[in-house]
Amino acid sequence: MRRLLWQALRRPVTLPRPAASESALAELAESVDLAAKRRLGRSLSIRQVDAGSCNGCELEIHALNNAVYDLERYGVRFVASPRHADVLLVTGPVTTAMREALERTWTATPEPKWVVAAGDCAAGGGLFADSYAVAGGVADVVPVDLHIGGCPPTPTQLLRGLLALLEATPDNVRTRK
Amino acid sequence: MTGGHTLRGTMVPHHRPWPRQVLDRYDQPALPAFLAASDAELFDLWADAGVVHAALRDPASGAFAVASVPCPKGRFASIAAVRPGAIRLERAIRDLFGYEPVGSADARPWLDHGRWPQAAPLGGEPGGERMEQASETPDGPPPYPFLPVEGDGLHQIPVGPVHAGIIEPGHFRFHASGETVVRLEARLGYVHRGIEGLLAGTDLARAARLIGRVSGDSTVAYAYAFARAAEAATGTEPPPRAVWLRALMAEMERLANHLGDIGAICNDAAFALMHAHTGILRERMLQAAEAAFGHRLMMDRIVPGGTAGDLDAAGIQAIRDAAAEIGKRFPGLVRLYDQTASLQDRTVSTGIVRPDYVALYAAGGFVGRASGRSFDARRDAPYPPYDRLRFDVPVRRDGDVNARVWIRIREVEQSLQLIEQILAGLPRGQHRTELGPSSGEGVGLVEGFRGDVMVWLRIGADQRVERCRPRDPSWFQWPLLETAIEGNIVADFPLCNKSFNCSYAGHDL
Numbered sequence A: 001m002r003r004l005l006w007q008a009l010r011r012p013v014t015l016p017r018p019a020a021s022e023s024a025l026a027e028l029a030e031s032v033d034l035a036a037k038r039r040l041g042r043s044l045s046i047r048q049v050d051a052g053s054c055n056g057c058e059l060e061i062h063a064l065n066n067a068v069y070d071l072e073r074y075g076v077r078f079v080a081s082p083r084h085a086d087v088l089l090v091t092g093p094v095t096t097a098m099r100e101a102l103e104r105t106w107t108a109t110p111e112p113k114w115v116v117a118a119g120d121c122a123a124g125g126g127l128f129a130d131s132y133a134v135a136g137g138v139a140d141v142v143p144v145d146l147h148i149g150g151c152p153p154t155p156t157q158l159l160r161g162l163l164a165l166l167e168a169t170p171d172n173v174r175t176r177k
Numbered sequence B: 001m002t003g004g005h006t007l008r009g010t011m012v013p014h015h016r017p018w019p020r021q022v023l024d025r026y027d028q029p030a031l032p033a034f035l036a037a038s039d040a041e042l043f044d045l046w047a048d049a050g051v052v053h054a055a056l057r058d059p060a061s062g063a064f065a066v067a068s069v070p071c072p073k074g075r076f077a078s079i080a081a082v083r084p085g086a087i088r089l090e091r092a093i094r095d096l097f098g099y100e101p102v103g104s105a106d107a108r109p110w111l112d113h114g115r116w117p118q119a120a121p122l123g124g125e126p127g128g129e130r131m132e133q134a135s136e137t138p139d140g141p142p143p144y145p146f147l148p149v150e151g152d153g154l155h156q157i158p159v160g161p162v163h164a165g166i167i168e169p170g171h172f173r174f175h176a177s178g179e180t181v182v183r184l185e186a187r188l189g190y191v192h193r194g195i196e197g198l199l200a201g202t203d204l205a206r207a208a209r210l211i212g213r214v215s216g217d218s219t220v221a222y223a224y225a226f227a228r229a230a231e232a233a234t235g236t237e238p239p240p241r242a243v244w245l246r247a248l249m250a251e252m253e254r255l256a257n258h259l260g261d262i263g264a265i266c267n268d269a270a271f272a273l274m275h276a277h278t279g280i281l282r283e284r285m286l287q288a289a290e291a292a293f294g295h296r297l298m299m300d301r302i303v304p305g306g307t308a309g310d311l312d313a314a315g316i317q318a319i320r321d322a323a324a325e326i327g328k329r330f331p332g333l334v335r336l337y338d339q340t341a342s343l344q345d346r347t348v349s350t351g352i353v354r355p356d357y358v359a360l361y362a363a364g365g366f367v368g369r370a371s372g373r374s375f376d377a378r379r380d381a382p383y384p385p386y387d388r389l390r391f392d393v394p395v396r397r398d399g400d401v402n403a404r405v406w407i408r409i410r411e412v413e414q415s416l417q418l419i420e421q422i423l424a425g426l427p428r429g430q431h432r433t434e435l436g437p438s439s440g441e442g443v444g445l446v447e448g449f450r451g452d453v454m455v456w457l458r459i460g461a462d463q464r465v466e467r468c469r470p471r472d473p474s475w476f477q478w479p480l481l482e483t484a485i486e487g488n489i490v491a492d493f494p495l496c497n498k499s500f501n502c503s504y505a506g507h508d509l
C-alpha cells in the first residue's frame, strides 16, 4: 500500500519550466537593483504577506508548492520570517488595518530585498480601491519592484514572474530589452 | 414560529422567498424574549438604514423568516445573551452603523481597528447619523483590551496578524500554562475591505463581481447565493441548464477545497505525503475548471440570471476525466489516512467542539456536521437542482479534528457522485436569461464547502443595489475554534485551526 502511493507520486506530474515573463523582465529592468541581485545568486527566499486579499491569490500561491509546479526545483522557497526573506510576495489591496503590519514586515526584511505585488488587487486596490477601509495597492505603502497581474494570477503566471526575478541579471535584462 | 411563540409585526411585501416582518418599535425587546423562549436558530444579524434584521430558522419545521427591529435613536436590544453567536455580529453592527446593542456584555469594537478615516462608515445612510470622527490618534490606534486571564505561571503568546505560513491575516492571543492553552482569543478584522459599503448603490453586474471576492475559496458559493438573491428579489426564473451548471461548479469547488484541506491538515500533523497526493488531485480539478469554464476558481462564472458562459463537450470531458482520476486515487488516500497511526495520534480527540455549542451557535458546514448538527442547505433549505439529486449528508458527534477530516472525506465522495449525476442530467437550452425589471428584496442561501453562505439583497427601482449583506459561515465557526483549543497544547493549534479552515476574508468582509 505504502509503496503504491510512492509510485503514484513518481509519475511525471511536474510541468516543464515555463519561460520567464517578458513583461516582468522589462519591469525589472526599470526598477530592480541588479547589482544587488547579482549578489544573491540563483536562489530566492520568499515571505508571503496577505495585506487584505480575498484569499484567492493565496490558493494559487499555495499551488506553486504542489508537485505539478514544484517551485522548489528552481531554488525558490517560502520562508516563515521576513528576516529570512529576499522577496516579499504581497497580495490584496492593502487594508487600513494591515498597512502598519506590511510596513513593519518590509522593514524587518534585510537588504537587498524586492517586493512583488501579486494579483490585480495588489496592483492598485482592484475592485476595492474606493473603499474607506483600503489604503490602496501595495505600491501605495511600500516600494514595489514587480507586478504579477491576474485575479488571481495562475500558478504559471506567478512562476513566470518569479523566474524573471531569478533571471534578471544585468546582462540578460539588457539583451531582452 | 416555534412552539407557540410568535413574533408580531407587519409583513413586508416583495421579500422572497422567506417572509419578512417588521416588529413594532415599542416591542423592541420582543426579539430577545422570543429567542429566549424558542429554539430558533440565528442565521444572521445585520443592520440597514434605521433597522436591524435577524434571519431565523425554526429547526423543527425548517422554516426561515427575517425579523426586522426598528432602531430609532440608533439603539436596539442585544440578543447576545440568548444567542452568543450574535456577540460579534452586534459588535460589527456598532462598528459599521453606529447602532448600539443595548445590554451587550462586550463594548469592544470588532471590525473597526480605529484606522478608518471615520467611525461608523455605513451609518450615514438615511435613518442613520454619520459620525465624522477620526479614531486614530497621533500615537496610533487605540489599544485593544484582550480578555484578562489570571493565575500562577500563565504566559501570553501573541501570534499574527502576519503568520509564518501562507495564510490570511488575523491575530491570536494565547494564554498558556506551560504547553497547555488556557484561553485563546482571536482578534479579526484585518481583512476588512468595506465590501458592504462598496456594494451600496452599485449595479448588479459589479455587485456580483464584488460578492465573488468576499472569500476567494468560496467564490462560486458567493456568486451562487447572490444570483439566487437577485433572482428572488426580481422574480426571475433562471433557465434549467444554468441551474444545473451552477450546482456543477459548486460541487467542483467543494471537491477542490476539501482535497486541499485534507492534505493541509495532514501536513500540519507532519504527514506531508498526503498533502503531496491531494495537491495533485486538487490541481486536476482546478485544471478541469479552467478547461470547462475558463477560470481555475470559476470566478465571475455565475451571474444573476444564469451563468456567464456555457459548457461544451470538451469541458464536460475534462471534468469527467478529472473526476475519474480522483475517484480512482482517492480511496487509497483514505486508507492511508485511516491506517497511519502517527497521523491518527494527532487528529483523534484533538480540538473537540461540543455538540451543544455547535447547536447554540447554529454552526454550519463540516464544523457543525462533525459535532452533531446535520444542517446542509442543499437538503434543508433545498434549491434546484439539489431537490432532484441523490446525496447523503454525513454527520458525526465526536467533533474532533479527525471527525472534521472524515466529514470532508465523505463529502468528497458525495461530490464525485453529484458531479456524475449532474453531467448525466444536464438539461439543454439557454444558460442565461435577463433579470426581471422589478425591484424587491431577496435572500439566497447556498451550501458552500465551508458551510451555508447567505446573501440578503434589496434592489431599488433603478436596478441598483440599495443594501446587500453577504454572510460567511465563519461567523459562527470562529468562536467555536476558541472553545476547541482549550486544554490542548499550543503545538496543536495549527492542526485545530486548519481543521476548521475558517475564512478571514469572508468574516472580515
Ligand code: SF4
Pocket: A052, A053, A054, A055, A056, A057, A091, A092, A093, A118, A119, A120, A121, A122, A126, A150, A151, A152, A153, B213, B216
Ligand atoms: S486579485 Fe483577485 S484573487 Fe487576488 S485578492 Fe484580489 S480579488 Fe482576490
